[in-house]
Amino acid sequence: MTDIRIFPDRKAMTAAAAEYFIQIAAKAIEESGRSSVALAGGSTPKALYEMLAGDEYRERIDWQKMLFVIGDERNVPPDDERSNYGMAERSLLRPLSISDKNIVKWKTANGEPEQIAERFENEIKDAFSLKHGELPRFDIAMLGMGADGHTASLFPGTKALTESERIAVENDVPQLGEVRFTLTFPVINNARNVMFLVAGADKAEAVKSVIEDTENGVDLPAGSVRPSNGTVTWFLDEAAARLLMHV
Ligand code: 6PG
Numbered sequence: 001m002t003d004i005r006i007f008p009d010r011k012a013m014t015a016a017a018a019e020y021f022i023q024i025a026a027k028a029i030e031e032s033g034r035s036s037v038a039l040a041g042g043s044t045p046k047a048l049y050e051m052l053a054g055d056e057y058r059e060r061i062d063w064q065k066m067l068f069v070i071g072d073e074r075n076v077p078p079d080d081e082r083s084n085y086g087m088a089e090r091s092l093l094r095p096l097s098i099s100d101k102n103i104v105k106w107k108t109a110n111g112e113p114e115q116i117a118e119r120f121e122n123e124i125k126d127a128f129s130l131k132h133g134e135l136p137r138f139d140i141a142m143l144g145m146g147a148d149g150h151t152a153s154l155f156p157g158t159k160a161l162t163e164s165e166r167i168a169v170e171n172d173v174p175q176l177g178e179v180r181f182t183l184t185f186p187v188i189n190n191a192r193n194v195m196f197l198v199a200g201a202d203k204a205e206a207v208k209s210v211i212e213d214t215e216n217g218v219d220l221p222a223g224s225v226r227p228s229n230g231t232v233t234w235f236l237d238e239a240a241a242r243l244l245m246h247v
Helices: 010-032 045-052 085-095 113-127 199-215
Strands: 002-008 035-039 066-070 073-075 140-143 166-175 176-181 193-198 232-235
Touching: 002 010, 002 035, 010 035, 010 045, 010 066, 010 140, 010 232, 035 085, 045 085, 066 085, 066 113, 073 085, 085 199, 113 166
Parallel strands: 002 232, 035 066, 035 140, 140 193, 193 232
Antiparallel strands: 073 176, 166 176
């Protein structure tokens, strides 16, 4: 089931996304005593993280019962301004005093990309107590999307797009001239709830292509996000949604 929610501006989109996040997390905690989220990177989610850590939401759930996983990462140290972990740590994790044991991040400061990805993957297996071959099932897989239709660090034409078994991999992205780290489609598509947070006119083409044209074979990476047993909810501002015809 795909739900498209369009808001007049980023602020309204972020507020709706915060309410949705809390409701999903609270339900998971009520039902199982814990919740898990794969956090999106980039710039769009920062306002959401700050809102969740703010006065209106910080008391709404028991954050210590939540597992936070950095969904994808750049190959930079945590204190680098490009670090997705660094952004989440400053805007969400530190303000909510989330303990390290409830965070799984890519330890990019040391090791080769393959080792970094393998270490991250092993930490996820431990955190979810996975048996061999099992995939983690996130309550929330939060995703952004680039103007090229990439999501997480699953970029067009890159090797990670076809990864069908591993939980997390390093991914060489020639169009960026860098290595990235990312959860894979098998994990994203195993989530209970995927939430896309996409804003800005520059994303409108990709939004239309992924939401309305994917059936026509216009296959951008974000179009491969199709949870086998889960929901997809798009949180869009009007600028990003402006080319959608059927909403
Ligand atoms: C990353 C992200 C990436 C991001 C999109 C959108 O590490 O860059 O995970 O998938 O969500 O690039 O980024 P903005 O929110 O900055 O537009």
